[in-house]
Amino acid sequence: MNDSGEDWIHDGLDDVAGADAGLWVPGVDYIAGWREAREAADRLNRALLGTGFELSAVRAVASVDESGCGVVRLTGWPDAVNRLAALLESVA
Numbered sequence: 001m002n003d004s005g006e007d008w009i010h011d012g013l014d015d016v017a018g019a020d021a022g023l024w025v026p027g028v029d030y031i032a033g034w035r036e037a038r039e040a041a042d043r044l045n046r047a048l049l050g051t052g053f054e055l056s057a058v059r060a061v062a063s064v065d066e067s068g069c070g071v072v073r074l075t076g077w078p079d080a081v082n083r084l085a086a087l088l089e090s091v092a
Helices: 030-050 078-091
Strands: 058-064 070-076
Touching (some): 030 058, 030 070, 058 078, 070 078
């Protein structure tokens, strides 16, 4: 997805270390963790699109924690998240 022209699906580097992360620590490779999280978020976003969800309603967002580990957060409107939960419950 990196070169498909779908920039709206990708997070920018300004999303590295989200608002709830602590101060950046010198020597911690935050970019590597973010890249790993971005690949996972992109995969989940493709799956969401494939099942009929709009990424403006629910989407995966790549970030990192204070130690540089990749984190994927799910963000969305409650209605869309409830629909996703129902879909997951139906296959569980």
